Amino acid sequence: MEQLKTRLTEPNLSTEQKLLVLIGLPVLYVVGLTVYRLYFHPLARFPGPKLAAATKWYEFYHDIIKGQGGQYFVRVSEMHDKYGPIVRVNPDEIHIRDPSFLDTLYATNPTKRDKYPPSAEMAGLTYGTHGTVDHDMHRRRRMANSRMFSKRAVASAQELIHGHIKELTEAFERKVGSPEPVEMQTTFLAYTTDVIYHYMFNKDVGFQKDWNKAQSWRHSMEAVAQATPFCKQFPWLNGKLLMLPEWILKVIVAKLQPDIAGLLATHKLMGRIAAEYVAHRSTDKGKRESEEDEKNIKPLTIFHSIDRSALPNEEKTALRLMQEGLTVLFAGGETGSRLLAHTIYHLLDNPEILEKVRKEILEAAGDSKELPDVKVLESLPWLAASVRESLRLRATTTSRLPLVSKKELIYKDWVIPAGTPVSMSHPDILHNDEIYPEALKFKPERWFNATEQQNKMFIPFGKGTRMCIGVDFAYIELYMSLSTLITRFDLELYDTTWERDVAYTRDCFLGEASRDSPGIRVKVLADNKRWVSD
Numbered sequence: 001m002e003q004l005k006t007r008l009t010e011p012n013l014s015t016e017q018k019l020l021v022l023i024g025l026p027v028l029y030v031v032g033l034t035v036y037r038l039y040f041h042p043l044a045r046f047p048g049p050k051l052a053a054a055t056k057w058y059e060f061y062h063d064i065i066k067g068q069g070g071q072y073f074v075r076v077s078e079m080h081d082k083y084g085p086i087v088r089v090n091p092d093e094i095h096i097r098d099p100s101f102l103d104t105l106y107a108t109n110p111t112k113r114d115k116y117p118p119s120a121e122m123a124g125l126t127y128g129t130h131g132t133v134d135h136d137m138h139r140r141r142r143m144a145n146s147r148m149f150s151k152r153a154v155a156s157a158q159e160l161i162h163g164h165i166k167e168l169t170e171a172f173e174r175k176v177g178s179p180e181p182v183e184m185q186t187t188f189l190a191y192t193t194d195v196i197y198h199y200m201f202n203k204d205v206g207f208q209k210d211w212n213k214a215q216s217w218r219h220s221m222e223a224v225a226q227a228t229p230f231c232k233q234f235p236w237l238n239g240k241l242l243m244l245p246e247w248i249l250k251v252i253v254a255k256l257q258p259d260i261a262g263l264l265a266t267h268k269l270m271g272r273i274a275a276e277y278v279a280h281r282s283t284d285k286g287k288r289e290s291e292e293d294e295k296n297i298k299p300l301t302i303f304h305s306i307d308r309s310a311l312p313n314e315e316k317t318a319l320r321l322m323q324e325g326l327t328v329l330f331a332g333g334e335t336g337s338r339l340l341a342h343t344i345y346h347l348l349d350n351p352e353i354l355e356k357v358r359k360e361i362l363e364a365a366g367d368s369k370e371l372p373d374v375k376v377l378e379s380l381p382w383l384a385a386s387v388r389e390s391l392r393l394r395a396t397t398t399s400r401l402p403l404v405s406k407k408e409l410i411y412k413d414w415v416i417p418a419g420t421p422v423s424m425s426h427p428d429i430l431h432n433d434e435i436y437p438e439a440l441k442f443k444p445e446r447w448f449n450a451t452e453q454q455n456k457m458f459i460p461f462g463k464g465t466r467m468c469i470g471v472d473f474a475y476i477e478l479y480m481s482l483s484t485l486i487t488r489f490d491l492e493l494y495d496t497t498w499e500r501d502v503a504y505t506r507d508c509f510l511g512e513a514s515r516d517s518p519g520i521r522v523k524v525l526a527d528n529k530r531w532v533s534d
């Protein structure tokens, strides 16, 4: 009986046979999967390199191993040069390089588009709007945030922004005449993060007051950028990491990657702020705050905005609030700071345009000691055109942005099966020479007589239902700070080159310059003491 039992549970295989099974089964699986993907997969007929169709490791190699990383966008571009406007860029995804498809893929409501789950999960914030997969759920969550982003609410932020611009000018003032340059990306990241934090959470996080804190935040953001190609391949990783208790994160992660540890600490901090908010909702303090909030044009915090929305209670938990909080913090900080640094770079690199912009602002101010109102600034032609041109050239989001349609999509003669992730890339449109002649040149004057197509294809903030919700906020924050800095200070670029420090060479969701770039830097030659009221 015993012998029979052993025979049934342990087949009598020799070591060689066991080894053969151990190696053979995975090999068989890989071969089977490859054959399926190449010949039987619904996307098998679509053009593109066989290797990309067979395995995601192809993308992994280009994004993680090759050069400085984040190189798959270069390969995708080469694929289009070879195979045409529609290409299968990995086993599951179709990429289209044709501006005429923009309206179809990034359609507005009521057309439904889900986010491709691996792309939504990348930042580990699937409870935030940006990480929401389902079209309808995304719409409801976005609506709950919308009171924070209404034109009136955003306009009311001017005073708050003024306060932080004062701190920003102090950072420049400290460097007047100094041989030491201002490293603009860190300086501006501290500014935009202070602003967004203050606006969204009614708290002064004080990055501008503490250079070490600002630098460590910048390093965290850089670490996130470096990790992004990796997270694109293993999107579940971030979410899993964040589930770990804080003490484990501190011990393990700080040893492996100290810069990421700073970021994870921010996750935990936001978790505490959200939990505190939820805990005092029903207390006297919470009720007073709620009454105060009712009277405001802008909700006191983004949490109040969500709380007063029509979302059900399970959408108002501490975890959800925390993730939405982090979403707006990340979405608003890095983007705005980069744009500010890039716009100043372009203006200093084109002194004749800088002079026109300055003159316009000063003429608009007349005898006033105050910077013109943001409405006036936005109407100044050279300033507005320079900002627009910088947004176009910067093409902030370099990553493919895949969406999924529940119905099949038609592109020319191609029928893309329902449920297929289909993506396009902003730089393919914003840097398209046929739409914008000499597309890689900074030419603000192109916007004075812009064609209908040029205006339509101006999509630095995206398009459709997933488009940036912070556009108005980004413009106000930028117009006010840019106008102040370029009229108050005489600046000069310091050891900054287009190739090394400005142009993006890596796709880390946002485009990144070369790893050896010390950043865009300027020397402060003089302080004209404009707009100094006290």
Ligand code: HEM
Pocket: 129, 130, 131, 142, 196, 327, 328, 331, 332, 333, 335, 336, 339, 396, 397, 401, 460, 461, 462, 465, 466, 467, 468, 469, 470, 471, 473, 474
């Ligand atoms: C120059 C500045 C900015 C640029 C170029 C920019 C660009 C974008 C783009 C392209 C998207 C869509 C990304 C995607 O489809 O995956 C997006 C989404 C988003 N942005 Fe911005 N953004 C900027 C500033 C801001 C600011 C200042 C805020 C907050 C105040 C903000 C908040 C958001 C949010 C919350 C989303 C997610 C929207 C959603 O999924 O419904 N952005 N942004």
